[in-house]
Amino acid sequence: MGPWKKLAGRCLTTAVESSLRRRNLAAKLPLAWRQQRAVPLLTDQWKRHATSLTLFEHSNDQGYDRMPGHVLGVSAAALIFGVRANLVKAEEQHNNSPTLPESSALNQVPVLHLSDQTLVESQPGEAPSNAHTAKWRIYTDMGRDLFSKGRLDEAEKYFVQALEEAKQGFGEKDPHVASSFNNLAELYRMKKDYARAEPLFLEAVRRLEIAFSPDHESVGFALHNLAGTYLLQRQFDEARKCYERSLKIKERKLGQNHPEYANTLFHLGEVLRLQGSYTNAEELIRDSVRILEEEGIGHSQTAIRRMGRLVEVLVHTDQMQEAEKLQRKILHALELSQGLEATSTIMAAENLARTLHALGKLKEAEELLERSFQTRQKVLPPNHIQLGLTMFKLASVIIQRGDGALSKKDELNVSDAKSDYEMAEELLRRAIRIAERCWKDASSLRGPLTFQAGALISLLRSLDAFGRLKIRQLELATTVKEKVEGTEEAEKSFVKCLVILEKSEVPQELVSITEVRRQHIACLRHLAGLLGSESYLNKKSTTKEQVDQLLSKSENLETELRDIVKGLKN
Secondary structure (H helix, E strand, C coil): CCHHHCCCCCCCCCCCCCCCCCCCCCCCCCCCCCCCCCCCCCCCCHHHHHCCCCCCCCCCCCCCCCCCCCCCCCCCCCCEECHHHCCCCCCCCCCCCCCCCCCCCCCCCCCEECCHHHHHHHCCCCCCCCHHHHHHHHHHHHHHHHHHCCCHHHHHHHHHHHHHHHHHHHCCCCHHHHHHHHHHHHHHHHCCCHHHHHHHHHHHHHHHHHHCCCCCHHHHHHHHHHHHHHHHCCCHHHHHHHHHHHHHHHHHHCCCCCHHHHHHHHHHHHHHHHCCCHHHHHHHHHHHHHHHHHCCCCCCHHHHHHHHHHHHHHHHCCCHHHHHHHHHHHHHHHHHHHCCCCHHHHHHHHHHHHHHHHCCCHHHHHHHHHHHHHHHHHHCCCCCHHHHHHHHHHHHHHHHHHHHHHCCCCHHHHHHHHHHHHHHHHHHHHHHHHHHHHHHHHHHHCCCHHHHHHHHHHHHHHHHHHHHHHHHHHCCCCCHHHHHHHHHHHHHHHHHHHHHHCCCCCCHHHHCCHHHHHHHHHHHHHHHHHHHCCCCCCCCCCHHHHHHHHHHHHHHHHHHHHHHHHHHHC
16 A cells, blocks of 8 residues: 555645547647746755745755656547656745745646557547548647747637537547646646636536546646646645545555556655654655656656755755755766756755855865856856855855854964855855845845845845854954944845835835745844844944844844744645
8 A cells, every 4th residue: 555545735736638540630739838937046054945935946856847658649539638647846945944835837848648448448439530620639739839948828728629629529428628728727737717617627627537437547646736736726635635535546556556556655755744743754755756766767867856846845854964965966967967067966955055154064065065156157257146055055165164163262273264254255245245236136126036035035144144243253353444444344244135125116016925024033033132232332322222222123024924824834
């Protein structure tokens, strides 16, 4: 018996696609439309890496980013529902706390998977062949082609027409009609029109149950699709039930070693993760990776993305050594398959560096980040936000190394600490300049929310880190001038954060993002700490009142944040 009995549901979909081969003509499926992923947004705390700003942005494995299934040519009596279980992109980010980031990645062309023999047995006699079935074929192929190109409004018209032709040509009870319902539902889900997608998915499931049986494998695929729609609407209990039932059907019909069984197993784990059940989620995600490895596709992009999600779970549950081992495995696989300079390899190296940083393995973390920075410099323009992000992470490692040297208190180590702080200061100044430029461009052009959020968070983190670094350097200041200048720079950096966040032109949807709120709270507290410290040299009669106001505001924001996170978990 599989683990489905004790656990339940996770994310997105295998889509629905009907394709028909009449006589000896082969029908080819177009390549699935690949939606570009937004640049992942980094969190200054590795544990928050699991709470990304976009839906499953870090991991791409659900019904999001599947391995292309092989194309099946089928006879006129055949309907394809789920071609060989495309392994998808869910995560992912991804991908941070149990929040659903804003952009989904259901990038697969809808696919249904039914065998010729099954369809023949369910439909005695030859399948209908008439003008309506011919039009159904044409409209379905045209809709599918437009869908694969991202031209969803045009594709919708053809899928709607295909559904009507299927009803008239095949008859209301024919599975081709269920396929057409599923195609149209998947399109609406891609358009985030969940109110229209959900009833169509439900209708597809109902018709397949009637045409075949409630435990037919096609029903399992359709339930997986329906579960994805529930998940995107944060209806976790409903998503869980559908994934659980889908998994039960796939276990019985396909076996526990089938990649499609692993696909639903993974999504089931994702639902549990989003509900905060990390132990159970870990078990399911581990099993989904194991199945792919046993099937010989353990180094596939799907497997690597799922391992990335497993890393997030391990980090969240403080299993840092396990996370490090798995990240080394991911990095090695990407270096072999994609090369040292591939973007995915660079990101894997930086993710490993973040974990090493948290474990205090600073030398190796610094080496990985320096390698990443040098590689990025070769291919990116000098003001690219990713260069700034890498500099921020490298500065954070160097600051921690300086802190370690300073704690030893002897003259040599104090000198090393001062040198480290100066190096980190230069990196942060450069990171701030890049982030300011990116934020200016993103906010003035009103680009995609993920781009604006990435630039804003990068700027806030860099400013906050710079202010905290200047406070550290005050301990090493030997003159009053150095102390005054250092205090002024720290205060200016924190104030700049608050001015940015409190500007009326900053969209509320940005200010309300979880990580932006966290940075807002951090800046308020750090500024209050600076103003209230004994070393602060610019005290005025109103300083205490300012400190109280800053702390009060930070407490209010933290209360709001806790309520939001609690609501998301529920």
